[in-house]
Amino acid sequence: MKDLVLKEDLEFILDKVFREGKFNRSTVLVTGATGLVGSLIVKSILYANQVLNAQIIVLASVRNLEKAADTFADFSNESLIFVTDSLLSPLYFDQTINFIVHTASITASKEMVENPTGVLLTAFESTKNLLEYVKAHPSCKMVYISSMEYYGQVADDYTNVTEDKLGYIDLSKSRSCYPESKRVCEALCNAYVVQYNLDVCSARLAQTFGAGVPLSDNRVFAQFAKSALNKTDIILHTMGQSEGNYCYTADTVYGIFVLLQKGEKGHSYNVARNHSTILNMAKMVADKIGNNQIKAEVHIPENLGSLGYAPDVKLKLNSDKLKALGWQPEMDLENMFKRMIRSWELQE
Template sequence: MIDNPILQEDLEFIANKILNNGYFSNSTILITGATGLLGSLIVKSCLYANKIFNTNITVLATIRNREKADQVFQGFTSNPKLKLITNNLLEPITINESIDFIVHTASITASKEMVENPTSVLLTAFESTKNLLEYLKKHSNTKMVYVSSMEYYGQISDNYENVTEEQLGYIDLSKPRSSYPESKRVCEALCNAYTAQYNLEVCSARLAQTFGAGVPLSDSRVFAQFAKSAVNKTDIILHTSGQSEGNYCYTADAIYGLFLLLQKGQQGQSYNIAHNHSSILNMAKMVAEKIGHNQIKVKVQIPENINSLGYAPDVKLKLNSDKLKNLGWQPEVDLENMFKRMIKSWEF
């Protein structure tokens, strides 16, 4: 079922950390955005736990493209515990199965689309979340985790080196790119409004940038570009000054955190999921040194059309994840090994 030993190690880690305690056994879990990185790994984690622990979890995976789903879930599509659903999340949810848990990962995350199609970014986030919350109104025993983002915080001027969940920074709403962080804010607000008014079991996960085994070689995000530069022994080219600070989390650690929130997350609460921190420039230098063995260099080449590329503004932000750790979360993979495990997984 798994032909990638790195990914298999991660699925075993998740199963042993959170899925073998009986809490999720014999349940039905709906995963939105199931062909994305997070969604697909949640699906595979459940099915892998079924195999090794007989947890008997039924997975309902919402997809938009069946051909992509067949590729992402190769080796899993014949599993009777996986049901691929093509429901349009922008319309009322019509699912006959009784659902115990929902993880709402579906979101438009392409930076270019945030600039060129900001209305879709906002409306897709809002309408899909609203429709899921309307489902929860009718099925009050269902618990949902909304997957938010560290971009929720915007630009924080005070105490940015220890950002806890109650802090909030500035977002420039005149910029189309702000459609993404603002969509996260409005969806969290919507979740909390429904929770307060209808007593729903919903919490939010503010996720750091997540990567590791499971990221396809075709990925074009900055961390993947750095990794491929190290593999190909080509210099790392930065299109910004690299001063923006990022928060990162290994894929398996993040999935483990999301399952923990399904089990222990408090209604109406938000939780940071972050383990590693670095500026873009320092991360590039680390990759060049540790992964590229000092055989490559880091160069800064800022394009003239930088404002049209959808890059987030420079942000200084270091997330504090103590709130999630107080629930028992214990992440294990540091930034260097995030890169090493992702690159190793590309060999299979």
């Protein structure tokens, strides 16, 4: 494995999650398995198989087999089974599944603006079909991967947002399809819990990045990192006053496994470690990562409304509920950037 940063992260997850053997000889279905979080969950399991002989079978739900084979080229073995069946149809598997992590969703801002019905219906139908599987196999535990966008714009006590808070989402905006899809899917999960007593909970992820993010990623944090690498100024297309919540890739994966083991049915859990405005994060990257050789500047485009940016949000997530289950995240924001960039360099 060329990426030694990723290997260090897999060792971290191994120690936190797999040493005690509580997932040994189980079968885990991971949807969205070539996405960032999904792929790291799969890799962490396969790494546990390699190092500890954990004998965990992974069913990786993917849409593109070529991409999947490339994603897991360093990890592929008989424990990894690719599943290409659509999640939008009833689900049948030869294996008995013990755990499901449902990460699959449409996350591109362009899709949210141009295909809002697809975003909503894909989220709802895939989650419904997975819940129907769990209903038919009630010993299976499922974690639904939600988002901090669930909260919308929180007006009261936004500096300490616990899982019981609920903010405002403007449903007249097409981009609202994404946060609203998270709300409806969490509601659907909880409806199945109440009506059928299923073991399902939800993880509301902060924005997750670090080792494992591909160099081709074009989200804001990746653009900032590339600016630092290329010694070019960081250009913001908003005033940067929106407050972001962030969590390192390995810390997030670790948190999801904690929920697979200890998450309470019908409950939701924030998964966040760091907090910053976009502008302050840009300045930190320019200073700490770019060695103060670049600047962070604001240039507002005239067609801002058509670009699919989320509205400014004031939000600081409280993750005490997950920490009460034993989760102890370690990576701060500066080191999230440093480890992501070092991971890119090792892959060249």
